[in-house]
Amino acid sequence: MDKLIKAFPQQILESLDIASHSTFSNPKNPIHQIVICGMGGSGIGGKIASQWVVDEIKVPVILHSDYGIPNFVNPNSLVICSSYSGNTEETLSSLEEAHQKGAQIIGVCSGGKLMDFCNANGYDCVKLPGGNPPRAALAYSLIQLINIMVQHQLISPAHLDNIRNASTFLVNEQHNIEAEGKQIASFLFGKVGVVYAGPFYEGVAVRARQQFNENSKTLAICHVIPEMNHNELLGWEGGDDRFAVLFLNSSDLDKRNAARFAFTKSFISGKTSFVKEVFAKGSNRIERALYLIHLVDWASFYVAELKQIDAVDITVIEALKKELAAI
Numbered sequence: 324m325d326k327l328i329k330a331f332p333q334q335i336l337e338s339l340d341i342a343s344h345s346t347f348s349n350p351k352n353p354i355h356q357i358v359i360c361g362m363g364g365s366g367i368g369g370k371i372a373s374q375w376v377v378d379e380i381k382v383p384v385i386l387h388s389d390y391g392i393p394n395f396v397n398p399n400s401l402v403i404c405s406s407y408s409g410n411t412e413e414t415l416s417s418l419e420e421a422h423q424k425g426a427q428i429i430g431v432c433s434g435g436k437l438m439d440f441c442n443a444n445g446y447d448c449v450k451l452p453g454g455n456p457p458r459a460a461l462a463y464s465l466i467q468l469i470n471i472m473v474q475h476q477l478i479s480p481a482h483l484d485n486i487r488n489a490s491t492f493l494v495n496e497q498h499n500i501e502a503e504g505k506q507i508a509s510f511l512f513g514k515v516g517v518v519y520a521g522p523f524y525e526g527v528a529v530r531a532r533q534q535f536n537e538n539s540k541t542l543a544i545c546h547v548i549p550e551m552n553h554n555e556l557l558g559w560e561g562g563d564d565r566f567a568v569l570f571l572n573s574s575d576l577d578k579r580n581a582a583r584f585a586f587t588k589s590f591i592s593g594k595t596s597f598v599k600e601v602f603a604k605g606s607n608r609i610e611r612a613l614y615l616i617h618l619v620d621w622a623s624f625y626v627a628e629l630k631q632i633d634a635v636d637i638t639v640i641e642a643l644k645k646e647l648a649a650i
Contacts, residue, residue: 324538324627324634327459328620332497334462335490335613337452339483341463342470347447350427354401354475358426359468360387360417361405364457365431367533368405368465370526371616375469375609376478389413392420400426403471405464407457409435412647431467433460456635458537461530461616485609492610493617500614503601504621507569510599511535511622512629514567516543518619519551521576521584524603527612528571531619538634539626549583556587562594570600573611 359369366388373384387393390413396402402421406414409432418440421428430441433453441448449471451463466486472478493500516535520528528545535543544566546555570588592598601618603611627634 324456324459324624327455328617328624329497329501331462331617331620332490332493334460335466335486335493338462338466339487339490341449341451342466342483345449345467345470345474347429347471347474350401350475352398352427354382354427354477355399356382356395356401357384357472357477358387358393358396358400358402358421359384359405360392360402360414360421361464362388362411362413363533364459364461364537365405365407365411365414365464367526367530368461368468369403370529371612372465372468372472374523374526375482375612376472379478380472382477387417390416392417392424392426396421396424396426398425398427400424401429401471401475402426403429403431403468404437405431405468406435406437407433407451407453407455407460407464409433409437409439411437415440429471431464431471456537456637458534482609485607486613489605489610489613492605493613496604496614500618501621504618505625507599507601507618507622508625508629510597511539511567511569511626514597515565516541517566517568518543518545518571519568519587520545520547520571520615521573521580522547522549523575523608524571524573524612524615527615527619530616531569531571531623534619534623535626537637538620538623539630540632540636541626541630548587549580552583552587556590559591559594564595564597566595567597568595568599570598571603571615572600573603573608575608575611 428446430448433451525547532543532545605611
């Protein structure tokens with residue numbers, strides 16, 4: 324896992340190369356909404372991508388992480404099915420229903436049934452390099468989602484330039500990011516991690532929770548400011564030292580959310596001894612998001628090292644898949 328994490332900046336460049344060689348059919352109908360279907364490590368890219376484009380894109384981007392497809396999907400819907408293996412059963416279910424509804428479909432996968440279905444039915448499909456855990460292939464799926472929106476002229480190509488620059492930025496910061504990841508791991512070790520972030524970085528916070536779950540084999544909680552101020556803030560009234568709270572701060576919070584962030588940190592610091600704040604680095608939101616993603620990936624790996632467990636292992640998930648296959 325440490326080799327896969329270290330390769331993240333290079334994976335970004337490889338994914339941009341894949342994007343540069345990808346071509347898509349012209350839409351048969353005007354696109355009125357985008358539905359991104361995906362689960363786990365394949366699905367989180369949709370959450371992050373939707374937040375990167377929210378200030379520009381003029382159609383809604385909806386995430387679907389379940390069987391089936393929303394009822395509103397129709398021939399004016401662009402449905403992107405993202406499954407790293409190409410065999411995720413929930414995503415395949417969404418694919419079949421989107422096909423029945425006459426939606427415009429694009430697949431993103433390394434092969435499997437998803438690619439076979441797309442090829443058989445004349446749908447575009449972006450092929451990714453296979454063989455890695457889906458959570459270690461985030462750059463592949465995330466960047467293809469952005470490129471699909473760029474190629475359909477829904478967002479500016481500048482997003483791809485910012486992603487390329489972010490790869491160089493991460494290479495230059497690699498030593499510092501890894502060192503800070505070790506510090507975060509020591510802070511979180513033996514605790515239940517609670518991750519709070521601003522609204523633009525909600526996807527990053529969810530990704531952090533997923534990485535602590537999968538790599539560190541530990542429970543974690545995540546929430547976003549300002550929403551958590553309306554509910555979860557009250558949950559801290561009694562205080563609890565079982566939890567270690569990690570604030571992912573950034574320089575692009577608006578004035579009122581910055582005030583909420585400061586108040587929340589101050590209040591929770593009076594309820595638990597374990598509070599840590601990290602600041603996103605980077606010249607734009609994409610750089611800052613990728614910086615935080617890379618940082619937390621390292622932290623999740625080093626928690627696994629402290630626990631002396633295999634960060635790659637997913638035995639219980641494989642057991643679940645085997646049981647479902649028998650139904």
